Amino acid sequence: MVALFDKDLTGATRTGDAGAVVASTGAPAEPPSSGGGITELITRAPGARIFYRLPTGSGISPDITGSARGRRLWIPWLRPGVISPTRAQEQVVPELTILADASSDVDQTGARGNWITHAVGVQTTLAQRTYLRFPLASIAANAQIAAVVLRANASFQTGNESDTYIGGPYNGNGQGDPAADTGLQAYARCEVSADFYFDADTALRTTGIKTWDLGAGAIADLNAARLAGATYFSVALRQTDETLGSSHYAGVDGFTEASPPALILTLTTASAVLITDAEDELVSDGETDFTVSGQNFGAAQGGGTVELNTDADGSGVAVLQTVTSWSANSIVITIVRGSHSDGTLYLVVRTDAGLRSNGWPVTLAAGAAAGVAGWWAVSGTVGVFDAKTVDDYLTDVNMAALTGAHRIGVGDVRLPVRTAFAQIRNVSVAFLSVGTQWTYRVLDRDTDIGPRIQTYDNGVLADATIDARVSGLK
16 A cells, blocks of 8 residues: 555646645545546556555545546656566476475384485395475475476495386375374385386386386376375385395485485476456455456366465465356456455465466455545555566577676576566576486576576586576566
8 A cells, every 4th residue: 555646747746736636634625527637647648557446535536436446547657666566477487396305214113214315125124115205385386287207316226136116105195294104104104006106117226316207196196285285295115026035125315415306397387277467456345347367267167266365375264256257267256355354365266176376466455435425535546567577588508608797607607688677587497408317596586697597417516508588577
C-alpha cells in the first residue's frame, strides 16, 4: 500500500483542485461533474500502470473508476521507491542436481554404519542394505519432472564379480524418512524387490561413477512425495541375491565424500501448471468474474480447485474459491474470503491430476462502498511497473577461451551476456559432450559484466563447453 499521488501531469503539486488525486485523510475535492480532469490523466498516459482500491468516502466519479475492484489510472509521475517491478514468470531450470543428505548404512540387525560409505551386498553374516536420502526443497513448486537419474560413486568392491544389484524406493514409495526409523524396521523398508527402479544390475561389479535412469516409476514417486509435502525422497539399494557367500559387497560413497550420490532431475515448463496473471491482483470478498490465467490447468475442472493460501508453496491455510468456469489456460472464480484477513495471499491452482501451480500473490481487501452523493474515494494505491521479460541464449561457449573480466579461473567465469538487463532472475547451464557427473552453481547475477558461474567435473572445478540461458527484466 502506498500514499496517494499529489502531482499532476506536469509534476506540479496539486492541493485539491479539479482533476487532482490528493493525499489527504479527509475527502478529496470533487472533480467537475464531467470528470474531465481525471479523463486527462487517462488519455494522456505515457507509461506506468496503477492499480487502486476504493474504500468509503467521496471524491471521484464512479463513471471513471468503474467497478469496486478498480480500473487503471495512467500517470507519468510516481514517487521513487514505492512501486516494484512486475513479477517475472517463475523460471524452471532444465536440469537440477540434488546431492544426498545425511544417511547411513543399515544391516539386517538394524545397526547403522557411518555416513561415509554405504555397503551393499553380503558381508560376513550380515546382509547389507542401504538407502540414499535426498532433500526436495530445491525443486520449484511448479516444476514438472521429465527424467530422474541416480549417480553414485562405487568406491570399492570385494568378491562380487558375479553379483547383481537392485534399486527402488525406500518404504515402497520413497517417502519414509529412513533417519527416523530404528532397528529392523529400517532394514525391512530397504526391501525393494517389489518396487524396483532397476533390477539385476551389474554396475557395482566395478568401481567408478555409475548412473541409473530410474524411469517413470521414480518420476511418479517423486511427484507423489512432493504433493504429499514430504521433506525427503529416499532410494534403497541391496544385492539381488542375498544368499550368496559372505564378503560379496560394494561400497558406495556417502554424502560427506568428494563424490556424494546425487539425483539428477530433468525439469520442464512445457507441462508445468503455471499461473501467469490474475486480473489486477486486488481481490475482495464476493467479487465475481475474477480471471486467473496460465497454462496446463486441464481442459476440465474435474476435482481441480483454486484456493487463496497464506503461503506461496500452498502449504499454508487455504480457502477454496468458487469456480464458475474452467479451461486449460483460464479459470474464472468468485472470491471467497473465508477465514483470511486483509493483506497478501497467494492464488494456487490444483489440477484434477493432483498437480499444483506456483503461488500468485494478490492483495485481499474490503470491497468498496458508496460514499457521499454516490461518489467513490481513493485512500491508497497499489502499483506495479510494466517491465519487459527477456531471455539471452548463449551457445557453444568455450569457458577456457573467455578472457578479461569474464575469465576468473578454471571452471570459474562470468557469462558474456549481450542483453542490457535491469535485473537477472534466472541462470541455467547445459553441458555439451560431457558425462552426467558435471554440475554447476550460480554465484551471482551481476548485470554489468555478466552472472558468475562455476562448473565442476566430479566435484572439481573444470572448464567445459556450455550452452546457457539468462532470463530477467530489461
